[in-house]
Amino acid sequence: MQTQPLKQKQSRVSELIKSRVSLAPMAGITDYVLRSLVRRYSKNCLLTTEMISSEFLAQVKETEISKIDDNHHPINFQISGHKPHLMKSAAEFLSAKADMIDINMGCPVNKVVKGQDGCALMKNPSLAADLVQAVKEGTDKPVSVKFRLGYTSDAMNYVEFGQQMQEAGAEFITLHARTRAQFYGGHADWAKIRDLKRNVDIPVFANGDITTIEEAEKCLELSEADGVAVGRASMGDPTLIYRIEHFLATGERLPVPTLEEKICMLKTHLDEEINLRGELFGIKFFRKFYACYISGIKNAAKARGALVTEENYDEIIKILNKILKTT
Template sequence: MTVSNKDKVKELIKTKVSLAPMAGITDFMMRDLIRKYTKDSLLTTEMISSEFLRQVKGNVIEKKNEKSSPVSYQISGHKPQMMADAAKYLEQFADMIDINMGCPVNKVVKGQDGCALMKNPQLATDIVKAIKEVINVPLSVKFRLGYTFEELNYVEFGQKMQEAGADFITIHGRTRSQMYSGNADWEKIRLLKDNVDVPVFANGDVNSIETAEECLAKSKADGVAIGRGTLGDLSLIYRIEHYFKTGEKLPLPTIEEKIEQAIAHLNYEIELRGENTGIKFMRKFYPYYISKIHQATKLRSKLMVSEDLKEIYEILNIIKQKKEPII
């Protein structure tokens, strides 16, 4: 018996929480680290440019990405055939393919990729149709409320994507012109939810059990997608998943647990990137692991420049001993 895409999506989003794609962040290491906590939540890759993939096909991606189900591979681009080729290639690793229609960054939208597709629904439709023709896993789209507040076309756009064949939608409750400023508008998402049949995940500013609950109450979405909240908090997705399943609020990680997460993360970066690159790559994550910890500012600043692994472990262990509560 073949399983329909509708049922496949249902299974993939059953925890009602997913990891949103973040370029430079949600690589296979970050996903592996989060996967240690959650077995079932859908984790999305960083966006993978269809143009880039065409050049490296069968090389970098194939070697580096092992399937760690359930995983959604996000692709970016604007050429239907190239996007279909990318999706077809990535399908071997993926439980779902996602199309980036929300990235607000200048160089992305200038090339007609990301959120620029919201200004060109016909091209977005052509891309969805081209990909649907060649893949068997479900296809999702991720977009924003619109390009600007004057062009809030998210409901009509979502309907068009559904008609073209999208099986699932993630929507970030901001416009492209907002970039990441202001607050995500969870209430507006409800109008989309009311007007499409495919499941919808709400995204933007969910960073705790409480905000996840509030976001679902306001948006009536089927679940939440979380990006920045997972930085420095690898168990967040699991805690929310657990809360939705059982009603139990697991405690926030202690300082000790946060530093243990940071050390595990550092070790993984070093194992896979080598000591020098791993140490440097890790610097972007320290501010998140070591935030709101009393009198840790100086130690954190030292971590950001140290190239000596022994010293880095020492600093992390000093912070780990801090008994003051997180402020």
């Protein structure tokens, strides 16, 4: 294995991405509202949509997932699937809005890998390469791939796989440093990412378990990656990506939001989900976010329990105000 870093070419991706932090795609999470909230703080980070199934897109031809604002650029649209012609059509359809098209090669969920999508593609690199080529036929925008270390710990083919995707025409990689078998267990192995980084000459963003500025710093040191992709930690703190980005650019550590600021962000997030989805559905949709915003407070489990069962907006606000008064 080559040990010296390859000199990275000045690419159109490095022109496009002005920030060393991106928002990792999360189905049901990185919707229009969360992307807009993250953008309020970080003007430059690469946002990523939730994964959009190419099969689904072929049937409906429009989806709420693809709703964006002008300020969402640069934005990467992630698509999933395993049929080259459908992936090409999805890329054609999304190309007008997207700055980049990402192919999901890391999703570990059973029903996804059973259908040969997501991380199953790591077991079939030639099909994965065909998909990269098909997507490139559908768009003139850069094509990126997001994958894991491998399917299992005995099959960690991420270096070779990354080289194959680069060879097929991928211009950017996000690597989640876990295997498919790990799902979300254990800890992301950031040091492994360095093996990939040293063996491809396209930008690599490291992903997995980055929740603080310090973890981002450590991850970059171990991985030698060009940047980091932040997923779950953005759910209760839309400022995190900006704070990491600002630290990497200036060395200044902006403070973690106070509880008061977090509750204020929570209310904005909830209000905007309601604007998008209607009151009852918006309130129900938002339930997955409460725990993230209030984690660490005294009696968080009890407060969360009250919030996730409440359907009345005014009562939710009362609970939130009580949290502020009593914490």
